């Protein structure tokens with residue numbers, strides 16, 4: 303039978319399988335190597351034991367919706383209607399899928415910025431739409447990966463329905479600056495284009511910088527769907543719980559799809575997360591410094607190696623440049639590194655429509671220090 307989606311396996315599946323086969327240290331897939339806070343585990347168990355095991359309301363349990371609304375007020379200064387503007391999703395993944403299916407129609411165009419997280423493309427194909435790729439750039443004046451505004455303007459046309467942002471960015475670790483949001487608002491002012499902002503790493507931003515959510519910008523908020531993931535924030539990617547925050551009319555559209563996709567999300571985990579967020583509000587605030595220490599440790603361990611890097615500004619990924627070691631393409635170098643050196647990573651060319659010749663691999667540093675030490679020791683042998 304001809305597949306509806308002709309995408310093959312995701313790079314995460316491929317690299318994880320290769321890593322397992324060669325018993326390598328897996329720094330490829332983006333999941334923490336440690337458990338959620340024991341107090342959170344206790345709370346989830348408490349709700350499982352106390353009869354909270356049937357369907358949750360379609361848009362999420364009120365207590366968790368309230369926590370998200372409070373969090374958005376606290377971090378981004380926006381007051382939102384918890385019942386009507388927050389939808390708890392089956393991971394950020396389902397939120398992304400539901401938003402795209404809700405607003406994108408056949409033959410519409412959706413703009414993504416390359417290197418782009420690999421979930422967006424298949425979702426756009428399933429909506430019958432066309433993906434337009436705008437590569438992020440680095441310039442002399444600004445050497446972080448950022449949006450090429452002229453290219454974005456040139457790509458927008460009357461078919462453009464949605465623009466997908468993802469900052470803190472996977473895989474480069476780039477973050478937004480406030481002038482970026484203002485420039486985007488200027489470009490979109492006279493259009494009816496929606497924005498979907500994938501902010502799953504919103505609470506992992508380093509060096510005293512702040513995450514700039516689309517929820518924080520008055521003008522952009524009215525056209526935005528903001529997606530996040532409890533998995534990344536609470537070291538619980540296997541729970542697959544996330545949320546979508548969007549103005550009422552947009553949330554209504556998104557829920558049209560959400561209700562037929564999964565209807566509702568695992569009840570006791572929603573209760574556990576709500577009580578945890580309510581009882582320990584400082585947890586989220588400590589996450590950036592927790593991961594900043596990991597980033598710094600990993601970079602220090604890599605220092606004696608032949609890899610070079612620019613420190614990640616957010617997320618739990620660090621790009622390492624191997625041009626001082628090999629001329630090879632990143633896909634073959636990543637394979638060799640897994641098979642022969644015993645460390646799995648992600649080649650970033652797979653996130654591009656037209657990959658530039660960049661010799662960079664993505665490493666996930668959300669691992670115990672001992673694992674980072676073992677990986678670095680192997681990488682320093684090269």
Ligand SMILES: Cc1ncc(COP(=O)(O)O)c(C=O)c1O
Nearest residue numbers: 332393394395419472531533544
């Ligand atoms: C940019 C980005 N968006 C979405 C997701 C998926 O999040 P979830 O596990 O909550 O579905 C990931 C996971 O790696 C991600 O990196």
